[in-house]
Amino acid sequence: MADVAGHLAGISLFSGLLRAQYESLSRIGVKRSFRKGERIFSEGDEGTGFYVVLGGRVKIFKISTEGKEQILHLCGPGESFGEVSVFTGQGFPADAVAALPSTVLFFPRVAFSSLIRQDPALALNMMAQLSMRLRQFAGLIEDLSLKEVPGRLAKYLLYLGGRDGNETVDLDVSKGQLAALLGTIPETLSRILAKLNRQELIRSRGAQIRILDRRGLEAIALEGKRLP
Amino acid sequence: MADVAGHLAGISLFSGLLRAQYESLSRIGVKRSFRKGERIFSEGDEGTGFYVVLGGRVKIFKISTEGKEQILHLCGPGESFGEVSVFTGQGFPADAVAALPSTVLFFPRVAFSSLIRQDPALALNMMAQLSMRLRQFAGLIEDLSLKEVPGRLAKYLLYLGGRDGNETVDLDVSKGQLAALLGTIPETLSRILAKLNRQELIRSRGAQIRILDRRGLEAIALEGKRLP
DNA sequence: ACATCCCTTTGACTGATGTCAAAGTCCTTT
DNA sequence: AAAGGACTTTGACATCAGTCAAAGGGATGT
Numbered sequence: 001m002a003d004v005a006g007h008l009a010g011i012s013l014f015s016g017l018l019r020a021q022y023e024s025l026s027r028i029g030v031k032r033s034f035r036k037g038e039r040i041f042s043e044g045d046e047g048t049g050f051y052v053v054l055g056g057r058v059k060i061f062k063i064s065t066e067g068k069e070q071i072l073h074l075c076g077p078g079e080s081f082g083e084v085s086v087f088t089g090q091g092f093p094a095d096a097v098a099a100l101p102s103t104v105l106f107f108p109r110v111a112f113s114s115l116i117r118q119d120p121a122l123a124l125n126m127m128a129q130l131s132m133r134l135r136q137f138a139g140l141i142e143d144l145s146l147k148e149v150p151g152r153l154a155k156y157l158l159y160l161g162g163r164d165g166n167e168t169v170d171l172d173v174s175k176g177q178l179a180a181l182l183g184t185i186p187e188t189l190s191r192i193l194a195k196l197n198r199q200e201l202i203r204s205r206g207a208q209i210r211i212l213d214r215r216g217l218e219a220i221a222l223e224g225k226r227l228p
Numbered sequence: 229m230a231d232v233a234g235h236l237a238g239i240s241l242f243s244g245l246l247r248a249q250y251e252s253l254s255r256i257g258v259k260r261s262f263r264k265g266e267r268i269f270s271e272g273d274e275g276t277g278f279y280v281v282l283g284g285r286v287k288i289f290k291i292s293t294e295g296k297e298q299i300l301h302l303c304g305p306g307e308s309f310g311e312v313s314v315f316t317g318q319g320f321p322a323d324a325v326a327a328l329p330s331t332v333l334f335f336p337r338v339a340f341s342s343l344i345r346q347d348p349a350l351a352l353n354m355m356a357q358l359s360m361r362l363r364q365f366a367g368l369i370e371d372l373s374l375k376e377v378p379g380r381l382a383k384y385l386l387y388l389g390g391r392d393g394n395e396t397v398d399l400d401v402s403k404g405q406l407a408a409l410l411g412t413i414p415e416t417l418s419r420i421l422a423k424l425n426r427q428e429l430i431r432s433r434g435a436q437i438r439i440l441d442r443r444g445l446e447a448i449a450l451e452g453k454r455l456p
Numbered sequence: 457a458c459a460t461c462c463c464t465t466t467g468a469c470t471g472a473t474g475t476c477a478a479a480g481t482c483c484t485t486t
Numbered sequence: 487a488a489a490g491g492a493c494t495t496t497g498a499c500a501t502c503a504g505t506c507a508a509a510g511g512g513a514t515g516t
Contacts, residue, residue, distance in 0.1 A: 062366065064374035064452025068504095072366060087352070087359040093366045116352070123351040124315070124344070130358040131315040137365040138290065138300060138321045144372040145411040146292035148502070175464065183373040188503055190465050206464095206512090224292025225474070225502095296474095376472070403494065416473055418495050434482085434494095453472095453504070 007054050007105070011078045013125050021119055028111040034058075034098035041096050047085020049108040053077050056102025060094050061180065071181040073136070074099065074173065080129060086113060099177070144183045146224045150192050152182045154221035157202065161211050171207040232257055232333065235282050239306045241353050249347055256339040262286075262326035269324050275313020277336040281305050284330025288322050289408065299409040301364070302327065302401065308357060314341060327405070372411045374452050378420050380410045382449035385430065389439050399435040 005026040008014050014025065031054070034040055040051070040058060051058070058075040072094055075081050085092050086109050116123050143152045156178070160169040171178060179189040196202045201217055203210040211217065233254040236242050242253065259282070262268055268279070268286060279286070286303040300322055303309050313320050314337050344351050371380045384406070388397040399406060407417040424430045429445055431438040439445065 062370040062374060064370075065450060066452040068374055068452060070369060070373035072369060084359040084362050087356045088363060090363070093363045113352075116355075117348040120345040120348070120351065123348065123355070124341075127344075127351070127355060127358060128315040130355060130362060131312040134312050134358060134362055134365065135316060135318070135321045137362065137369060141298060141300060141365060141368055141372065142290040142292075144369065145298035146290060146296055185504065186464070187466085187505085191503090194465080222293060224294040224296060404492095413474065414494070415475085415496085419473090422495080 011052055011080075013052065013078075013080050013129050014122070015125060016121050017119070021115075021122065024115055025107075028115065029105040029107050031103060032106050033103050034101070036098055036101050038098045039095070040098060040104070041082065041092050043093060043095050044091040047082065047088075047090065047092050047109065049106055049112065050080060050082040050086050051096075052080045052105045052107070054103040054105055056098060056100040056104075058102055058104065059097050059099040059177075061097070062094050068185070069180045070183055071177065072140070073133070074181070083126065083130060085109075099173075140183075147221075148223070148225055149182060149184045149188055150196070150220050151223050152184075153189065153192055153196070154201075154217040156182060157209060157211065158214070158217055158221055161214075168208065168210045171209065175207075232259060235333070239280055239308075241280065241306075241308050241357050242350070243353060244349050245347070249343075249350065252343055253335075256343065257333040257335050259331060260334050261331050262329070264326055264329050266326045267323070268326060268332070269310065269320050271321060271323050272319040275310065275316075275318065275320050275337065277334055277340065278308060278310040278314050279324075280308045280333045280335070282331040282333055284326060284328040284332075286330055286332065287325050287327040287405075289325070290322050296413070297408045298411055299405065300368070301361070302409070311354065311358060313337075327401075368411075375449075376451070376453055377410060377412045377416055378424070378448050379451050380412075381417065381420055381424070382429075382445040384410060385437060385439060386442070386445055386449055389442075394439075396436065396438045399437065403435075 005022050008017075008022050008025055008029075014022070017025075029052075034056075043062070053075045055077055058081060059071055060073045060075065060081050061069050061071045063069045073079075073081070081096060082092060116126060143155065147155070157169065160171075161167065173181065175189055175193075176186045179186045182189065193202075193204050196217075197204055199216070201211075201213045201220075203212055233250050236245075236250050236253055236257075242250070245253075257280075262284075271290070281303045283305055286309060287299055288301045288303065288309050289297050289299045291297045301307075301309070309324060310320060344354060371383065375383075385397060388399075389395065401409065403417055403421075404414045407414045410417065421430075421432050424445075425432055427444070429439075429441045429448075431440055
């Protein structure tokens with residue numbers, strides 16, 4: 001299990017722990033691999049534990065009876081998911097599927113719970129993690145309810161570009177998945193990208209998008225429903 | 229501060245604590261009162277601590293530049309809010325206003341944080357609390373993205389009626405506020421209530437609503453966008 | 457190179473929901 | 487009881503975004 005312990009160091013959930021705790025963690029963590037598209041759990045499944053992504057990407061999403069999906073979160077390496085059911089004892093609140101070939105660490109509920117009980121640092125990290133997610137969800141709710149799709153897209157593009165102040169961004173998900181992340185469908189996303197191009201706010205070719213007018217995008221991103 | 233300690237017993241966040249801990253909590257908790265409509269904090273304000281509602285009701289919400297509001301949560305007695313900023317150290321992620329005359333307990337960030345560090349039971353309660361909220365938010369995201377307004381309203385009515393299996397429910401918020409909770413506006417809500425009446429699914433008079441056809445409402449509540 | 461599949465784009469159309477405006481209702485205050 | 491104001495309802499309208507259908511593009515494997 002030495003390889004597992006090695007992975008733990010880079011995970012924010014486990015930052016600031018003592019060496020002894022890494023060993024405890026690596027004793028209870030189980031490595032699992034999933035192929036692209038493979039399901040990790042479904043909404044309502046009994047929550048037997050939670051997961052940390054080591055490699056790949058895991059999609060957490062809700063799906064309607066008619067088949068439309070809303071992505072809640074795309075988890076990359078170092079991020080955790082499924083924590084909620086550890087603490088509420090209820091089933092998983094959403095579906096999880098590997099969006100790429102992925103490796104994850106699984107921590108069984110009971111063992112992890114008792115570990116947390118013993119370690120205030122781990123508990124605080126976990127609370128920070130849950131809080132960040134809560135903040136992100138609040139932002140998503142705000143966007144879905146108070147912004148139109150162009151606003152959500154603009155915000156996302158600025159987010160991608162903002163990290164490095166970069167002018168050119170590469171979408172790291174397919175446009176269909178981006179649509180599901182923004183709470184819309186591929187056709188609508190496609191039309192809005194075309195419109196932003198026409199307005200000279202961006203120049204997109206495939207997954208590459210150059211931001212031509214940051215100010216303009218920011219204006220759209222801040223807009224609520226209906227302009228005055 | 230004896231009165232404060234007395235309140236603590238009924239709060240799930242603090243359930244299962246020892247007597248000594250109640251005393252610690254009541255030492256750091258400060259009682260505050262707000263009049264109806266009074267603002268408790270604004271989005272972006274520095275998060276100096278978190279709150280527990282003793283009496284009244286506190287509205288947590290986001291507001292768009294055009295003034296439309298989306299209610300994230302209505303906190304009643306025993307519920308807490310503002311926890312997120314305790315753990316992320318960032319500003320509050322939403323606005324909080326007293327929806328009714330309200331009394332709350334305020335726990336300063338640093339003092340509470342150190343208390344949590346010492347008490348695993350308190351930490352676990354807090355994680356459960358955060359998890360429940362996360363689950364609720366995930367449900368709200370699902371509703372906003374994947375259901376139309378009639379679906380959200382039907383679900384809400386069933387939720388109100390479901391508690392006691394009651395046939396007659398009383399709205400405990402104004403219709404304007406209910407609209408903000410469901411992610412729509414009063415006019416749309418009004419029209420959909422009228423439609424449900426016409427369809428003989430409910431019989432509403434003012435804030436009183438009798439559920440005539442539970443099955444029918446359930447069908448609408450489960451529907452995603454667009455019926456087949 | 458070719459065929460195939462899947463993702464993306466475009467067009468025509470529909471429907472749900474927001475906007476604006478005005479009438480109606482209820483409750484509180486004087 | 488009357489008056490005022492806030493909340494609610496209704497109507498006419500605009501528009502965003504989803505549906506359905508089909509064409510276009512790009513990647514992969516044979």
